Amino acid sequence: TIFVITPTYARLVQKAELTRMSQTFLHVPRLHWILVEDSPHKTPLVTDLLMKSGLTYTHLHMPTAKDRKLQEGDPNWLKPRGVEQRNEGLRWLREDRRAQPGGDNQQGVVYFADDDNTYSLQLFEEMRSTQRVSVWPVGLVGGMKYERPVVEGGKVVRFHTGWRPSRPFPIDMAGFAVSLKLVLANPEACFDGEAPVGLLESSFLQGLVTMDELEPKADNCTKVLVWHTRTEKPKMKREEALQAQGLGSDPAVEFVPVTKTLQVWAGLACDVYEGSKLRSRLRVTHSDSHTERGKRREREICRNKPGAEGVCEKCTRGQKK
């Protein structure tokens, strides 16, 4: 199984990115998508998309700390993106495997796939045979037509990159995969959010493998099977003009099936979200939830919520939700 760990966050193009990603993955046998939202909670948009995707998946979430998040106008390279989310994916995977020991379960490959790149189907077949860490070229990254490991005699001897080639692993996130075995054998290996620019991948790989041990794929790293594409931020000028006249696009159209996400806490309170913005909080107290009125309100709250029921906290104290 190929475990694909993808950080994702809410912005205008998110649904499009995840749609085309999922349609690519749908062709790949034995792929398990671990999609980690950069969010304090799961959103209906991603929940719904995953449900309808036909894929095997795990839906997680882990918000980036405010001071670690890029602000409007920040240059791309200022803060690393997706770190907490990839680490959360690794954490879940390690915990999940520990809970089900057994040889077969420890087989697999882990790949970190950002949600705006472009992946060919052949890439996934190349990475399946990874024993420790395998590598290949990445197109359109680092200000280059491609970056790639340079292979001589079947071994990586150096890296073709435009920037600081002396880094331990000057490879983009999309340019390597790690065997599940190695990930489990090194439970502390993760991405260091404090790593200087360009050293994020090295912070993870350094503890796991040496350059000599890298397994070159894609015809000794001469084929580009993945591209570091980036999507333009759509202009919203006309939208803003219309909204000023009260004629903007109805938010209910784009986020299917609902605009509100409800987080139900054991029947005591519900946070009402629109997309990922908290709008209001409804309270249903312990006594309420045992009355008809309280139950009606809980049903109303739960009607739009994907998943769990509202349950009174007092009645569930001690139970895991």
Added chain:
Amino acid sequence: TIFVITPTYARLVQKAELTRMSQTFLHVPRLHWILVEDSPHKTPLVTDLLMKSGLTYTHLHMPTAKDRKLQEGDPNWLKPRGVEQRNEGLRWLREDRRAQPGGDNQQGVVYFADDDNTYSLQLFEEMRSTQRVSVWPVGLVGGMKYERPVVEGGKVVRFHTGWRPSRPFPIDMAGFAVSLKLVLANPEACFDGEAPVGLLESSFLQGLVTMDELEPKADNCTKVLVWHTRTEKPKMKREEALQAQGLGSDPAVEFVPVTKTLQVWAGLACDVYEGSKLRSRLRVTHSDSHTERGKRREREICRNKPGAEGVCEKCTRGQKK
């Protein structure tokens, strides 16, 4: 069958765009991709991609006249893009259907799909039932979250758009499909490259259908199943710096299998291309091609050329190549 007509042109992200498009189309039954290169000849990159795609396809090419082509620095809206290529797709389709008459052959739907948009699988199922012209919302287009036809009583009554809503059909290229029957019954209907900004789609649809006849899809045009995404132009700063030192990325790595496209003209002359740039012209004269040296040269020329053999023009005069 859904006939998808896509204009495409050579630039850094082209292979990535066509890869993810083809991977989406691979899920759609009874889809025939008509891919039209904006080029004086077919390129190996596209030829190779289509061959390996697993899709049913037709590979065409039609160059945009120099004065109609956007130059570096031109704003996007200055000249319409893809016009000659879509018209060439229509021309081929009409000719192909004429050559094989029969009821079944006239069934189908035509959709114009640009190579940088994002298409969900459900979109294709929605458009299959098109009788004349069907329409639906398009996300992230025209400076809006989405543009869409507004439907009342099952009919389109107006259009939700941010710009000149009084246009005959203020719908993006990605927001409609036409029945093959209608395309064949109106052989002059095509896209007008001289149409003012924003009226390209109207120039095609105006002769074909009235607003009242439009068939709304996607839940009465309340679901977004296609997004007008655009891909960032990759920066090449490091590539340029390395190239200045003679250490740039090897062009043979990205374009598989060859960097040169050869246009063989009946054995008389060959244009040698790199990507889509003409590099040099080799001549093999009539007398040459009957000598060993001439034949060796022709073989050398043909070795890298996908398809036709080099043949002496004099020997083939009157034959269609």
